[in-house]
Amino acid sequence: MSALGIVGGxxxxxxxxxxxxxxxxxxxxxxxxxxGRAGPGIAQPxxxxxKLFGKExxxxxxxxxxxxxxxxxxxxxTLVVSFVAPLATVDSPLDPVADLFAVVALLTAGTVAxxxxxxxxxxxxxxxxxxxxxxxxxLVEPTLLVAVFALSVPVGSTNLAAIVSSTxxxxxxxxxxxxxxxAVALVIVIVAETGRLPVDNPSxxxxxxxxxxxxxxxxxxxxxxxxxLASAMRLGxxxxxxxxxxxxxxxxxxxxxxxxxxGVLALAVKVVVLGLALAVGEVFLAKLRLFRVPELLAGSFxxxxxxxxxSFFLA
Amino acid sequence: xxxxxxxIWRIGRxxxxxxAGPVGDRPAVAxxxxxxxxxxxxxxxxxxxxxxxxxxxxxxxxDAERYGARLVASPRHADALLVTGPVTRNMAEPLRRTHDAVxxxxxxxxVGDCARDCGVFASAYGVVGPVRDVIPVDxxxxxxxxxxxxxxxALRKLTGR
Numbered sequence: 001m002s003a004l005g006i007v008g009g010x011x012x013x014x015x016x017x018x019x020x021x022x023x024x025x026x027x028x029x030x031x032x033x034x035x036g037r038a039g040p041g042i043a044q045p046x047x048x049x050x051k052l053f054g055k056e057x058x059x060x061x062x063x064x065x066x067x068x069x070x071x072x073x074x075x076x077x078t079l080v081v082s083f084v085a086p087l088a089t090v091d092s093p094l095d096p097v098a099d100l101f102a103v104v105a106l107l108t109a110g111t112v113a114x115x116x117x118x119x120x121x122x123x124x125x126x127x128x129x130x131x132x133x134x135x136x137x138x139l140v141e142p143t144l145l146v147a148v149f150a151l152s153v154p155v156g157s158t159n160l161a162a163i164v165s166s167t168x169x170x171x172x173x174x175x176x177x178x179x180x181x182x183a184v185a186l187v188i189v190i191v192a193e194t195g196r197l198p199v200d201n202p203s204x205x206x207x208x209x210x211x212x213x214x215x216x217x218x219x220x221x222x223x224x225x226x227x228x229l230a231s232a233m234r235l236g237x238x239x240x241x242x243x244x245x246x247x248x249x250x251x252x253x254x255x256x257x258x259x260x261x262x263g264v265l266a267l268a269v270k271v272v273v274l275g276l277a278l279a280v281g282e283v284f285l286a287k288l289r290l291f292r293v294p295e296l297l298a299g300s301f302x303x304x305x306x307x308x309x310x311s312f313f314l315a
Numbered sequence: 316x317x318x319x320x321x322x323i324w325r326i327g328r329x330x331x332x333x334x335a336g337p338v339g340d341r342p343a344v345a346x347x348x349x350x351x352x353x354x355x356x357x358x359x360x361x362x363x364x365x366x367x368x369x370x371x372x373x374x375x376x377x378d379a380e381r382y383g384a385r386l387v388a389s390p391r392h393a394d395a396l397l398v399t400g401p402v403t404r405n406m407a408e409p410l411r412r413t414h415d416a417v418x419x420x421x422x423x424x425x426v427g428d429c430a431r432d433c434g435v436f437a438s439a440y441g442v443v444g445p446v447r448d449v450i451p452v453d454x455x456x457x458x459x460x461x462x463x464x465x466x467x468x469a470l471r472k473l474t475g476r
Binding site: 018032034035036037038039040041044047048050051054055056057157205206207210213217218219220221226283284312 | 316319330347350375381386387392416418419420454
């Protein structure tokens with residue numbers, strides 16, 4: 001455990017918790033402006049969270065420990081990922097956990113916890129949302145693993161920090177065919193996993209078209225605040241991982257105060273650029289029919305497989 | 316796609332400039348929300364005239380979202396219920412249950428003349444009465460249907476922006 005790792009372990013979760021709602025606010029603001037509206041301002045998600053934390057918690061009749069524990073599980077798994085993954089600093093306080101498989105498994109554990117909570121409410125929409133989410137996750141997780149695996153083949157390690165620092169040493173690797181194919185596959189699965197258009201519409205009011213929203217319909221007050229904070233954090237973490245796996249420049253490699261500050265600033269710039277691109281893209285997209293989503297995800301899995309093949313044969 | 320870009324560029328901002336802040340006193344429970352209100356709309360037997368005006372209030376021209384109000388899909392996520400129409404016999408119990416499902420502190424806004432005093436549907440056989448006979452009402456918006464400005468002003472009283 002290095003000094004840089006400890007600094008990263010403190011700075012990264014703070015940056016992710018504080019910055020993710022602002023990122024969501026920026027994306028909503030960009031969409032509002034492109035739709036001709038004035039928009040509520042980028043601090044609106046924080047205002048919503050502040051109010052929700054002050055409200056009465058309600059657990060519906062018949063729900064059990066799964067429903068109550070799921071928001072904490074969701075926040076906790078995302079916090080662990082933001083603690084160990086190379087987001088602002090290359091070193092991690094718990095190096096063995098900064099592994100590709102561990103990080104993907106942690107993020108999936110949060111999704112599964114929320115799907116179980118959706119089932120636990122016993123309502124029609126909770127179960128429908130859970131079944132849809134599992135359909136998507138079953139297609140997303142293999143693609144996520146295979147795409148990042150394509151990047152780990154030339155490095156010889158599935159440690160995310162090792163992948164990031166090897167791209168820093170050898171910049172030509174960022175534009176290799178394997179890397180480009182994996183990047184396209186990862187963009188598609190991250191859009192699906194974080195519930196953005198065209199897979200899921202985060203601002204829908206129609207229960208019949210919901211995926212993520214349908215599972216959280218029964219949450220109220222502080223629990224809802226945790227779920228909303230966690231989904232914002234997941235979006236931030238996924239975008240940060242996407243940015244750092246392909247464009248790692250700016251990440252802190254030494255523990256000096258300027259290097260760490262530069263790392264956090266670079267992280268913020270990269271995530272905001274990706275988030276705004278995603279928000280602008282959403283204005284031009286309509287939601288896909290649910291039965292067309294597996295076709296899109298199968299396409300991204302094919303790209304990820306091609307990336308692995310390319311990294312073996314073209315290396 | 317290029318056509319859509321050109322259109323966005325040409326139209327620019329459709330939202331009208333924000334009018335001066337709301338006059339009149341705010342419901343006391345809304346004081347702690349400080350610029351954020353999630354709204355659940357309940358149609359208790361309306362003719363859909365008020366619904367069109369609510370949709371207009373959240374549309375690009377009046378843009379109630381810029382004051383921190385947002386329509387949500389579940390009463391559990393809501394702070395305020397926007398009730399329209401005279402309460403019909405079949406909607407009285409669902410309205411009470413929806414009100415119970417909203418976590419406190421909560422407010423109820425009766426939108427339109429029907430919700431205030433049954434309007435043209437007064438003493439009809441299927442009507443129980445105005446909203447205040449079924450659940451406590453904190454704020455009323457007059458009009459048949461009320462103008463989007465009036466709905467937006469009521470929402471601004473809740474958000475305080």
